[in-house]
Amino acid sequence: MAGEIPDLVAQERAGTGKGAARAARRAGMVPGVVYGGDNAPLAIELPFNDLLKRLKAGRFLATLFNLKVEGQEDVRVICRGVQRDVVKDLPTHVDFMRLRRTTRVNLHIPMEFINQDAAPGIKRGGVLTIVRADVELSVIAGEIPEHIYVDLTGKMIGDTITISQVDLPEGVKPTIDRDFVIANITAPSGLASSDDSDEAEAEEGAEA
Numbered sequence: 001m002a003g004e005i006p007d008l009v010a011q012e013r014a015g016t017g018k019g020a021a022r023a024a025r026r027a028g029m030v031p032g033v034v035y036g037g038d039n040a041p042l043a044i045e046l047p048f049n050d051l052l053k054r055l056k057a058g059r060f061l062a063t064l065f066n067l068k069v070e071g072q073e074d075v076r077v078i079c080r081g082v083q084r085d086v087v088k089d090l091p092t093h094v095d096f097m098r099l100r101r102t103t104r105v106n107l108h109i110p111m112e113f114i115n116q117d118a119a120p121g122i123k124r125g126g127v128l129t130i131v132r133a134d135v136e137l138s139v140i141a142g143e144i145p146e147h148i149y150v151d152l153t154g155k156m157i158g159d160t161i162t163i164s165q166v167d168l169p170e171g172v173k174p175t176i177d178r179d180f181v182i183a184n185i186t187a188p189s190g191l192a193s194s195d196d197s198d199e200a201e202a203e204e205g206a207e208a
Contacts, residue, residue: 005076005144008065009050012072013043021093030091034067034077037098044069044096051091055082062108062136064144067096076141078105101142106175108134111166111182112147121157121185128152130183135163136175145169150182160184 013024013031020043021031029045044067054060060079067077077096085092099105111133116122135148150166164179174180 004146005064005066007068008046008054008077009068010044010046012069013045016043025092030094032094032096034075034096034098037075037100039098042069042072046094048091051094055091059108062106064099064105064107064141065096075099076101078107099141101140103141104138105141106136106138107144109137109139109145109172110134110147111150113150113152113183115151115153119152119155119185121155121159122152124157125188126157126185127188128183129186131181132183135182137168138173138175140171143169143171145172148172152185155185157185157187 010032011029013020013029015023024031024045025048027045028048030048030051032044032046033041034044035041061082063078065077065079067075076099078099079094080097081095082091083093084090111130113128113130116128119126119128122128137148139145148166148168150161152161155161160181161183162179162181163174163176166182168174
């Protein structure tokens with residue numbers, strides 16, 4: 001069930017403080033720190049280009065990483081903050097928090113809609129309108145699902161799919177208490193226009 005956790009390669013930073021941080025940036029690295037767990041904080045640095053690419057890809061603060069630092073044991077981390085240059089908006093420092101396998105963490109997990117061919121509403125030309133392509137869920141670090149499957153079997157035009165209708169894996173729960181909408185099946189635009197015309201004609205006939 002758990003998706004593959006991407007590696008994040010860094011190296012231990014020599015020294016701490018503003019001077020060491022500036023030296024790291026001059027060398028094309030972004031200084032950072034790893035904290036939490038049972039170990040002392042670890043000063044690290046990451047290649048600027050690699051970090052920038054990951055940030056541009058999105059979801060960086062919602063992704064669990066396997067942090068690899070030479071001379072250190074691999075550890076699962078999640079980003080808890082990225083400081084940026086106020087003018088250039090480029091990363092200047094990054095903070096990571098260590099996680100145990102049993103740690104519960106909030107992450108955005110993608111929704112995958114299945115069995116569309118078993119949805120009468122879609123077979124009849126209805127359109128699946130996705131309201132949330134991903135949902136923030138409380139998950140256990142050692143058991144993070146790659147996707148959450150949303151079964152569309154039996155869904156008709158006009159049906160709304162909410163989070164309470166989704167079969168979540170054991171140990172996974174929404175971070176929002178209310179029952180929110182994931183998607184709905186709407187009438188095709190041609191049918192909707194036809195319905196509107198019929199209603200308008202019916203109103204005119206009634207007025208006459």
